[in-house]
Amino acid sequence: MIRVMIADDHQLFAEGLSQALDILPDARVVGVVDSGPALDAALLNQPAEVSIVDIEMPGGDGIDAIAGLGSRTRAIVVSMYASDDQRTRAETAGAKAFFSKGVPLMTLAAAIRAVADGEDLIGLDDTSRDEVLERYGEARLDPGAASLTVREREILALLAAGVSATDELAERLYISQKTVKNHLASIFQKLAVSDRTQAAIEAIRLGIARPN
Amino acid sequence: MIRVMIADDHQLFAEGLSQALDILPDARVVGVVDSGPALDAALLNQPAEVSIVDIEMPGGDGIDAIAGLGSRTRAIVVSMYASDDQRTRAETAGAKAFFSKGVPLMTLAAAIRAVADGEDLIGLDDTSRDEVLERYGEARLDPGAASLTVREREILALLAAGVSATDELAERLYISQKTVKNHLASIFQKLAVSDRTQAAIEAIRLGIARPN
DNA sequence: GGTCATATGAGCCGTGCGGCCCATGAGCGA
DNA sequence: TCGCTCATGGGCCGCACGGCTCATATGACC
Numbered sequence: 001m002i003r004v005m006i007a008d009d010h011q012l013f014a015e016g017l018s019q020a021l022d023i024l025p026d027a028r029v030v031g032v033v034d035s036g037p038a039l040d041a042a043l044l045n046q047p048a049e050v051s052i053v054d055i056e057m058p059g060g061d062g063i064d065a066i067a068g069l070g071s072r073t074r075a076i077v078v079s080m081y082a083s084d085d086q087r088t089r090a091e092t093a094g095a096k097a098f099f100s101k102g103v104p105l106m107t108l109a110a111a112i113r114a115v116a117d118g119e120d121l122i123g124l125d126d127t128s129r130d131e132v133l134e135r136y137g138e139a140r141l142d143p144g145a146a147s148l149t150v151r152e153r154e155i156l157a158l159l160a161a162g163v164s165a166t167d168e169l170a171e172r173l174y175i176s177q178k179t180v181k182n183h184l185a186s187i188f189q190k191l192a193v194s195d196r197t198q199a200a201i202e203a204i205r206l207g208i209a210r211p212n
Numbered sequence: 213m214i215r216v217m218i219a220d221d222h223q224l225f226a227e228g229l230s231q232a233l234d235i236l237p238d239a240r241v242v243g244v245v246d247s248g249p250a251l252d253a254a255l256l257n258q259p260a261e262v263s264i265v266d267i268e269m270p271g272g273d274g275i276d277a278i279a280g281l282g283s284r285t286r287a288i289v290v291s292m293y294a295s296d297d298q299r300t301r302a303e304t305a306g307a308k309a310f311f312s313k314g315v316p317l318m319t320l321a322a323a324i325r326a327v328a329d330g331e332d333l334i335g336l337d338d339t340s341r342d343e344v345l346e347r348y349g350e351a352r353l354d355p356g357a358a359s360l361t362v363r364e365r366e367i368l369a370l371l372a373a374g375v376s377a378t379d380e381l382a383e384r385l386y387i388s389q390k391t392v393k394n395h396l397a398s399i400f401q402k403l404a405v406s407d408r409t410q411a412a413i414e415a416i417r418l419g420i421a422r423p424n
Numbered sequence: 425g426g427t428c429a430t431a432t433g434a435g436c437c438g439t440g441c442g443g444c445c446c447a448t449g450a451g452c453g454a
Numbered sequence: 455t456c457g458c459t460c461a462t463g464g465g466c467c468g469c470a471c472g473g474c475t476c477a478t479a480t481g482a483c484c
Contacts, residue, residue, distance in 0.1 A: 044384055047374045070383045149430065162259045164409035166470070171282045172256055179432050185472070195440095195472075197376035197409040204416060361460065378440070391462050397442070407442075 001192050001202075002027040002116045005048035005073065007039040007065070009057045013101070017052065017108075027112055034058075036065025043072050049116045049192075052108075053095070055079040055086060067093040074115045076108070090122065097121040110136040116192070148190055153208055155183050160200045160209030213404050213414075214239040214328040217260035217285065219251040219277070221269045225313070229264065229320075239324055246270075248277025255284050261328045261404075264320075265307070267291040267298060279305040286327045288320075302334065309333040322348040328404070359402055365420055367395050372412045372421030 004027055008014040018029040027050075031042045035057050043051070051073045053062045063086075066075040077090040082100035090098045096115045099108060113136040114121060121129050148156070155169060163169055170177040188194060191202045203209045216239055220226040230241040239262075243254045247269050255263070263285045265274045275298075278287040289302040294312035302310045308327045311320060325348040326333060333341050360368070367381060375381055382389040400406060403414045415421045 045373070071380065072383060151431065157257075159409065160413060161257065162405075162410050162413055164407050168283060171284060175431085176433060178434060181472075182433080183431085185474090188472080193374075195376050195409075197371065197407075197412050198374050200409050201372060201374055201412055201416070204413070363461065387461085388463060390464065393442075394463080395461085397444090400442080 002050060002112060003030045003046075003048040004028065004112060005030060005039065005042060005046070005051040006032045007034070007036065007051060007057070007062060008032075008054035008078075009034040010054070013054075017105075021109070021112075027109070036062055039065055040068065043069065048073050050112050051075050052112075053077050055090075063089050063093045063095070066090075066095055069094075076111055076115055078108075087122070095122055106137070107133060110134075148187065148208075152183055152187050152190070155180065156187060156199060156203040157209045159196055160203040164196055164200070214262060214324060215242045215258075215260040216240065216324060217242060217251065217254060217258070217263040218244045219246070219248065219263060219269070219274060220244075220266040220290075221246040222266070225266075229317075233321070233324070239321070248274055251277055252280065255281065260285050262324050263287050264324075265289050267302075275301050275305045275307070278302075278307055281306075288323055288327055290320075299334070307334055318349070319345060322346075360399065360420075364395055364399050364402070367392065368399060368411065368415040369421045371408055372415040376408055376412070 004021055006014050006018055006029060008017075014032045014034070018032055021027050021029050030048050031046050033039050033042050036053075039051060039053065051066070051069075053066055053075050055062045055077060056079070063077065066077070069075065075090075075093075075095045076097040076099065077086075077095045078099050078101050079086055080101050082098070087098045096119070097111045098121075099111065110133040111121060114132055117136070119132055119136075121132060124132065154173065158169055158172060163172060166177045166180050169180045173180065184196065184199070187199055191199055193199050193202055200209075216233055218226050218230055218241060220229075226244045226246070230244055233239050233241050242260050243258050245251050245254050248265075251263060251265065263278070263281075265278055265287050267274045267289060268291065275289065278289070281287065287302075287305075287307045288309040288311065289298075289307045290311050290313050291298050292313050294310070294314075299310045308331070309323045310333075311323065322345040323333060326344055329348070331344055331348075333344060336344065366385065370381055370384055375384060378389045378392050381392045385392065396408060396411070399411055403411055405411050405414055412421075
């Protein structure tokens with residue numbers, strides 16, 4: 001599940017995009033803000049892998065804002081009137097992609113997946129960029145935890161119950177530590193997380209395990 | 213918070229002990245079972261740092277049960293009629309402490325703290341053992357998360373929100389990675405956990421952070 | 425019979441994590 | 455003034471964790 005934050009002062013656009021992205025099985029809009037500083041503040045309390053940032057916003061340029069975000073989120077800059085020097089400025093500020101607001105939604109969706117996966121689209125020429133987007137055209141697996149196998153759910157449940165060490169997990173399940181790590185790697189990929197802490201939280205959030 | 217599981221077929225004793233231990237600010241009884249196999253099964257779904265195991269139980273000797281528990285829990289064996297050969301058998305099975313049911317509650321409480329802290333009491337002679345128990349006579353800190361500082365709560369909240377990597381935590385808080393690790397080490401000690409996964413779960417359980 | 429998903433397991437490797445001890449400065453209360 | 459807590463850092467170290475590729479066996483499905 002890719003968490004997306006939207007920064008745009010045009011409510012109609014922002015909320016419409018929010019609704020549209022929520023249709024995607026592999027992305028979820030976790031917040032909408034209307035200025036650069038507000039984006040910065042929102043990300044403090046609500047992590048998001050990807051942020052969609054408009055250039056034209058009151059109270060400071062959107063590009064100035066993302067320069068100060070560091071690795072907190074990966075920024076995709078969108079502009080009403082896309083120009084080459086805007087693209088250059090976005091790249092300098094550390095944005096991972098740059099689009100005109102005229103692109104199809106599915107292109108943006110593909111870009112979100114690509115950027116969340118670590119791709120950097122902004123420096124590419126058009127043909128290379130389209131090639132990458134092509135690869136991310138389809139939704140990345142599971143609507144939640146649907147694709148988890150039974151064994152993977154067992155491991156997640158234990159993890160969320162506090163059994164975090166590999167050797168303990170292996171003992172409980174009567175399998176080798178190596179197999180535990182293999183299952184965990186598979187879980188990480190399916191839940192789009194990067195370590196067992198995030199997996200445990202996600203397991204609780206998805207209702208696979210109860211917090212108590 | 214030390215999680216304790218009690219295995220004893222005498223309900224009066226088990227539940228009484230459960231109530232008594234729950235008074236302690238640093239321990240919590242998370243389950244009561246009445247046989248060795250039931251202990252094994254209960255620990256699969258409910259981790260416990262320490263288990264109080266009675267020797268005299270129907271359906272298999274309590275000592276036989278703990279031999280198969282591995283590192284899932286540290287066992288403290290209690291017996292109605294403590295004998296030297298029972299103590300020897302308990303030691304062989306991997307128990308960390310052995311007591312007659314005649315000992316004062318506070319002695320058992322001290323033993324629970326000692327065993328949870330990694331001490332092995334069963335091989336010690338009486339004077340050495342009493343020395344160790346003396347050191348663990350007082351409750352180990354916090355009634356829950358009361359002793360956490362403001363900064364530590366901030367870090368916990370971020371952790372439970374999915375910000376699990378040290379470098380990301382440092383960026384959000386505008387402090388060095390080293391300081392983040394120092395705070396985390398302090399949190400681990402106060403919550404009696406051993407890694408950030410368990411800390412995040414505990415934070416959710418304590419209501420410091422919401423799962424969603 | 426062939427293909428696919430699942431569960432099991434191995435090896436290799438870089439580095440992030442957690443344990444340990446220590447230092448400094450600010451703030452506060454005895 | 456002394457002592458304490460807290461937040462901020464540093465250094466060191468062992469090892470567990472996560473990323474990668476690969477192998478094998480077992481069912482289910484077609």
